[in-house]
Amino acid sequence: MPDIPLREKLHGLYLIASYRPRFTAAIVAFSVLTALLEGIGVTLIVPLVEVAQSSGAPPEGGIAGGFARIYQFLGLPFTLGSIVLGVGVVLTVRYTFTFLAQWARVYLRTNYVADLQSRGFENTLDARIAYFDREGSDDILNAIVTQAQKAGEAIEAFIRVFQRSMLILMYLAIALYLAPVLTVVSAGFVGVLTFGLRNTVESAYTIGDRVAEANEQIQRVVQAGTQGIREVKTLGYGAELRDDFAAAMEQYIGSSIRVKRNEALIGNVYNLSIALVIFGLIYAALTFTTMSFGALGAFLFVMFKLGPAVSGTNQRFYQLEGMLPHLVRTEEFIDNLQRNPEIEGGEEPLPDDPSPIAFEDVSFSYDKSEEVLNDVSFRMDHGEFVAFVGESGAGKSTIASLLARLYTPDSGRITASGRPVEEYDVGEWRSRVAYVQQNPFIFNTTLEENLLVANQDASRQEIERVCEIAQVTEFVGDLADGYETELGDDGVRLSGGQRQRVALARALLEDADVLVLDEATSDLDTSIETQVQAGIESMDRDFMILAIAHRLSTISDADRIYTVSDGTIVERGEHGSLIENDGQYAKLYSAQ
Numbered sequence: 001m002p003d004i005p006l007r008e009k010l011h012g013l014y015l016i017a018s019y020r021p022r023f024t025a026a027i028v029a030f031s032v033l034t035a036l037l038e039g040i041g042v043t044l045i046v047p048l049v050e051v052a053q054s055s056g057a058p059p060e061g062g063i064a065g066g067f068a069r070i071y072q073f074l075g076l077p078f079t080l081g082s083i084v085l086g087v088g089v090v091l092t093v094r095y096t097f098t099f100l101a102q103w104a105r106v107y108l109r110t111n112y113v114a115d116l117q118s119r120g121f122e123n124t125l126d127a128r129i130a131y132f133d134r135e136g137s138d139d140i141l142n143a144i145v146t147q148a149q150k151a152g153e154a155i156e157a158f159i160r161v162f163q164r165s166m167l168i169l170m171y172l173a174i175a176l177y178l179a180p181v182l183t184v185v186s187a188g189f190v191g192v193l194t195f196g197l198r199n200t201v202e203s204a205y206t207i208g209d210r211v212a213e214a215n216e217q218i219q220r221v222v223q224a225g226t227q228g229i230r231e232v233k234t235l236g237y238g239a240e241l242r243d244d245f246a247a248a249m250e251q252y253i254g255s256s257i258r259v260k261r262n263e264a265l266i267g268n269v270y271n272l273s274i275a276l277v278i279f280g281l282i283y284a285a286l287t288f289t290t291m292s293f294g295a296l297g298a299f300l301f302v303m304f305k306l307g308p309a310v311s312g313t314n315q316r317f318y319q320l321e322g323m324l325p326h327l328v329r330t331e332e333f334i335d336n337l338q339r340n341p342e343i344e345g346g347e348e349p350l351p352d353d354p355s356p357i358a359f360e361d362v363s364f365s366y367d368k369s370e371e372v373l374n375d376v377s378f379r380m381d382h383g384e385f386v387a388f389v390g391e392s393g394a395g396k397s398t399i400a401s402l403l404a405r406l407y408t409p410d411s412g413r414i415t416a417s418g419r420p421v422e423e424y425d426v427g428e429w430r431s432r433v434a435y436v437q438q439n440p441f442i443f444n445t446t447l448e449e450n451l452l453v454a455n456q457d458a459s460r461q462e463i464e465r466v467c468e469i470a471q472v473t474e475f476v477g478d479l480a481d482g483y484e485t486e487l488g489d490d491g492v493r494l495s496g497g498q499r500q501r502v503a504l505a506r507a508l509l510e511d512a513d514v515l516v517l518d519e520a521t522s523d524l525d526t527s528i529e530t531q532v533q534a535g536i537e538s539m540d541r542d543f544m545i546l547a548i549a550h551r552l553s554t555i556s557d558a559d560r561i562y563t564v565s566d567g568t569i570v571e572r573g574e575h576g577s578l579i580e581n582d583g584q585y586a587k588l589y590s591a592q
C-alpha cells in the first residue's frame with residue numbers, strides 16, 4: 001500500500017493551523033506557559049529537598065541558589081513552607097492555563113466542525129445542477145454529516161500533540177541541565193525506538209484513508225437502501241446491496257481496528273521501553289554521577305513524567321495521522337463544490353412583463369460529447385400557452401431546464417423582453433418561472449408548509465384557491481389533519497398523482513410569469529386531469545405556460561405546439577393544422 005505523500009499530510013496540518021490563527025496562537029501561548037510553569041514546578045523539587053536537608057542556611061549555587069535569589073528579590077523568606085507555597089501557586093497558575101488551553105481546544109474543534117458543515121451546506125446549495133448530475137448526493141451527505149466530525153477530531157489531536165510536545169521539550173531541557181549525558185543517551189534510545197516503530201507499523205494516514213473510503217461507500221449503500229427502498233424490494237436488489245454494505249463494513253472494521261491496535265501497540269512498546277530506561281537511569285544516576293539528592297529527585301521526577309508524555313504523544317500523533325485524511329478529503333470536497341458554482345447572472349432588473357421569451361438557435365449538450373438540443377428556436381408571447389411533444393429522450397425536459405436556467409446553452413441564446421436572460425439575476429429569474437416536474441420533490445413537513453415553500457406570505461384564501469384549481473381539495477379532506485398533515489419523507493404518504501397536484505398548487509401559488517409543466521399531470525386519472533386543466537384555463541391569467549406532455553389531449557388547446565425529434569424542432573403549429581399536415585404530431589396523436 002503506497003504511503004500518502006508528506007506534502008498532503010503537511011497540507012492537512014496547514015489547514016488546521018490556518019483555520020483560526022489567533023485562536024491557534026492563544027492555544028500555543030497557553031501551552032508554552034503551561035510547559036514553563038510545569039518546568040518551574042518540577043525544578044522547585046531541588047530547593048525543596050536541599051532546604052529540607054540543610055541546617056537552615058539558604059543554598060548558594062545551582063537551581064536552589066537561583067530560586068533563593070528570586071525569593072530574596074520578592075522579599076520572601078526561603079523556607080520549606082514558603083517553597084511549598086511557591087509550588088502551590090505555580091501549580092495553580094499552571095492548571096489554570098491548562099484549563100484555558102483545553103477550553104480553547106474544544107472551542108476550536110467545535111467551531112471548525114460547524115464551519116466545515118456550514119461551508120459544505122452553503123456550497124451545496126450554491127453548486128450548479130450539473131455538479132449533482134455528475135456526482136450524486138451521497139458523497140455530499142457523507143462529507144457534511146460524517147467526515148466533518150472526524151476532521152474535528154484531527155484538529156483536537158493536533159492540538160494535544162502540540163501541547164504535549166511543549167511539555168516534553170520542557171522536561172528534556174530540565175533533564176539536560178541536570179544530567180546531560182544520561183539525557184542524551186536516553187533521548188537517543190527513544191529516537192531509535194520511534195524511528196524503528198515508524199518504519200514497522202503501517203502509516204495511520206494510509207489506514208485512515210481506507211476508513212474514510214469505507215465511510216463513503218457505506219453512505220452510498222445506505223442511501224440506495226433507504227431512498228430507493230421500493231425499487232430495492234421490487235427489483236430484488238437487496239442481496240447486492242447487502243454484499244456491498246458488508247464489503248464496506250469489512251473495510252471499515254478492519255481498518256478501524258488496525259489503526260487502534262497499532263495505536264495500542266505503539267503505546268505499550270513505548271511504556272515498556274521507557275519504564276526499562278528509567279530504571280536503567282536510576283541505576284546509572286546513583287552509580288556513576290555525583291548529583292545532589294535534590295537534583296536526583298528532580299531528574300527522576302522528570303523522567304517519570306517524560307516517559308508517559310513521549311509515549312502518549314506518539315500515540316496521539318499516530319491518531320492524528322489517521323484523522324488527517326478525513327480532514328483533507330472534506331476540505332477538498334468542499335473546495336470542489338465551490339469550484340462548481342451556480343451559473344452566473346447579471347444584475348439587470350427583470351421587467352414586470354418578461355415576454356416575449358424566445359429561444360434563438362439554442363444548442364446544448366450535458367457532457368459536451370453528444371448534442372441534446374440542436375438549433376432550437378421558438379417564442380412565447382404574453383399569456384401564451386405553448387406545448388412540446390415528441391418521443392422519449394427527444395430533449396423536451398432539457399428545453400424546460402434551460403428555460404429555468406438550471407443549465408446554460410452551449411450556443412445560441414435565450415431572451416426575455418428582448419435581452420439575453422444572462423443579463424438578469426438568476427435567483428429573480430427562477431422566482432418568476434414556476435417549474436413543475438413529473439416527479440416533484442415533496443418536503444418532509446406539512447401540506448401547508450409544502451404549499452408555502454415559494455410564497456411564504458400567501459393567505460389561507462390564496463392557498464385554498466390554488467388547491468381548488470390543482471384539485472388538492474379533492475383529497476385534502478381525507479388527510480388526517482387536513483392542511484396540517486405531515487407528508488413524510490419525499491411525500492411518502494401521498495400517491496404519485498397527489499404529489500403532482502401538491503406540486504402544481506405550490507407552483508400556482510408562486511404567482512410566476514411562466515408556468516412550466518413538464519409531464520406535471522401525467523399521474524392523474526383523465527377525469528381529474530381534465531378538471532385541473534379546466535381550472536387553469538378558467539384562471540384569469542396573464543402568465544405564459546410551457547407544457548410538455550405525452551398525453552396529447554392535454555395540450556390540444558395550446559396556442560402553438562412544437563414537435564421535437566432528436567433535439568430539433570421538426571414541426572410547429574396549432575393542433576388542427578398539425579393533424580392536417582399529417583406529420584409526426586399526427587402520428588403520435590393517432591397512436592393514442
Ligand SMILES: Nc1ncnc2c1ncn2[C@@H]1O[C@H](COP(=O)(O)OP(=O)(O)OP(=O)(O)O)[C@@H](O)[C@H]1O
Pocket residue numbers: 133366367372390391392393394395396397398399
Ligand atoms: N442530467 C443529464 N445529464 C446527462 N444527460 C442527460 C441529462 N438529462 C437528460 N439527459 C439526456 O438528454 C437527452 C434528452 O433528455 P430529455 O430529458 O430532455 O428528454 P425528454 O424529451 O424530456 O424525454 P422524456 O419524454 O422521456 O422525459 C436524453 O438522451 C438523456 O439521456
